[in-house]
Amino acid sequence: MLPNLASSWKTGPLGELCDLIMGQAPKGDTYNDRGVGTRLIAGAGDFGPVTPMPKKWTTSPTKMGKKGDIILCVRATIGDLNWADSEYCYGRGVGGIRVNNRIDREFVWFWLEACKNHLLSLGRGATFKQISKKDIAGLPVPDLDLSEQRRIVARIKECMERVGEIEDLRRGADSNRSAIAAAARYEAFRSDHATYELSKIISEGPTNGLYKHSKFYGSGAQILRINNFSSGDVLEHPKGLKRLLVDESELHRYALKSGDIVLNRVNGSLDVVGKACLVESLYEPTVFESNMMRFTVDQERAYARYVLHFLASPLCRDQIKSRAKVIQQASINQKDVASFLIPLPPMEEQRKIVERLDAVCGVVNELAQCATDRLSPILQLRESILRKAFSGEL
Template identity: 45%
Template sequence: MGPVPESWEVVELETLFEKQPQNGIYKHKRDYGSGTQILRIDDFSNDGDVVNRAGNLVALARDEIETYGLEPGDIVINRVNSLSHLGKTALIGAISGDMVFESNMMRFSVDESQVLKEYVFKFLSSPLTKKQIIGTAKRAVAQSSINQGDVKAIIVPKPTLEEQGEIVAALDATEAKISHSTDKAAVLQDLFRTLLHELMTAKIRVHELEFEMMNLE
């Protein structure tokens, strides 16, 4: 991962869980079309998104909904995909009604007395995590995969809750500027990834971000 401030802990993701990782539900294509929202891999981008709705419906029994139902604050990570998309992540936001998740992803939640869910979500969307995932991926001809053990073993820098909040706020502000500058989207997205990496490793601190953000005006 590289150096981080001495005041930060560096821990395995499994030490931060409140809800343990669980794989999603498989349903035959004939079951799709009506019923309960089901989160699929094309409902969120490779850069990570906060998800409030899913684009598909599936017929489910009540016990399936209870077993695989998503809740606000859950984090969902893709476990089977092409290597370039493996590990892409979503944070479940203010969903309306029941929503479950597909079998090619897993979900968990974090203990917010230790870490902010938004901080973990952004870290999992960073190049630091991508590098770890690629390093542990099981590769086949058409796709790669990670398992629950791989996700549990992801190394996470853990600043104080206050610092986590500052990092999240700085990245949110940068992302908002990106969304309002569509003519420079590609360049700005690269800048965002760089800032994400540097904030997560404390190569720059939050108060130093102001100069960088001036370039987004």
Template identity: 30%
Template structure:
């Protein structure tokens, strides 16, 4: 059957849409009493939920095989229900009826994410309603064709997911290598002993104001040590009001939640060796006895981030890691031979990740083209 001949029905006719409901606050606990609570996107994992709290008075339960969809803020994010959970008000539970393939529905929802996001309403945060889900038209080919489409999409999806997992494995390998080399020894030195913190921008004061430099807002720095160097500005545009850094410096996001999420990187490949960026970065410049990779490894470690989180100053969403923390944080002095070896390992892993990222982009493009071929409706 050709796509144009597929029957279209309202989603609510073939899928039960169950809106989550918040349990009483008094029922929440961390002792695993009752059901694990999926309140919203914060409890989503890559594929299955990663709940943080429990409730003894669930108002809406999921069953295994349900599709869980965020309906607030990060509208359209999906997880599979792999057990019975309590569904909070930040999610909708989609449960297929007869003649609907769950995986076919999953991929259709994936393709419609931007549409659902566009339907969001609200002043504090965007949210969609049950009607936004039940009234949308859903393409319904015969069940056998749904399963064939889902199988093809599933193969493409598994390829991109496998490549993404490979990248995570390399990140874990790098972290494990750092811990193995530098996680021992007496922590009696201040981290500030090994780096200059927030170098003065007066270093570049005499340069031509029309000289182009790299510009890195917070969004251009990832949680995995990667940077987006696609934006340049002139020194005259950024000298005032932005943070200065240069080649081989380490950026550390000091504000919540960017700090807790792991944003930071060694900056390499800067235009003319100079960069400016968000004022919410601390800049650490390695002294001669250490390397930028070591400084980044320290600041990217779970230990460092956890302790830093407990030492942030401020309130609410404006908490920041103070400059004094780098003096207070103690480390063991690294051996020169370990520093050299770690730099080699980090460089090798970066090369391998670059190859995987190229393959991953191809896999993402393939998956996207298949979604478009099956579900794009045109104008």
């Protein structure tokens, strides 16, 4: 359902106020992850918080976007938005909205945010819900003077800033909780024990994950993605994961198993590179995404949980930052991970360290869950601001 508008407002179709560029997938053999060609946005998986964080490039771009476009996800996670901060190739999972001088770009952005549920309701398709160019072009937009559009944008931004201040307070609390865990890990790994390269205690791996085009998402095996875990998480029967069509050979090669450690290898943020989790148990076959790698620890030499805590420790973070390559994205490779130097005390001492750190992190995670439970009203507040703005109440 569309937002309720002020009774005096007229509307016009979005397609008359903007140019719409619907994405088209380049040929598969033109893709690469080496930074050659044009950055590709295949779908919402390449979205960042505000601007894109693409994982692939193409040497034969199809539909090109320009800096300043509003990028709209039109497939699967319909309605997600990003700003184009550069030129991109648009794959079939997205479309570009390029406004003309009759309408304010930010006004369109906020209107699309307000219409997300409506756009979702227009989705069609058995495997993947998708909206068409006709759906987007026909979306009614309030037809107001530019001055009024900009006044409404200013009021929305003013209100959103107050919400942002609340979120900053929550993030500050999150930072304090993270500092507690980091301090505990710093003390745990600040020892006189001999250090060894991580490769000496790895029994299998590291190996990189699976990349497949966004058209294969929607059904099949579960796939673990970078946003499915936090640093130091232990995954027990994870639920709510996206699904990916895989064949038997892909499942055999990329299926996760109990005891695997999964680690992020490439990201737009260096702080996220190296984020790791431990797979404890799985209800069903689960593969892992290409921006991650996985390895298994030799259980006769180290506890997997000990290694997991090490990967989240300041000692390891320093090594990640010193080894990472930063071009358009930050990344580490398999050799980098294998070369991490880890203090290796006897197994009994490792066990005691794990018990202490598990206890500290357990308390931290409980506090984090309390903060998460309070996040829903903040999201509802954002939605309320948009509703009031477009009903003429702001």
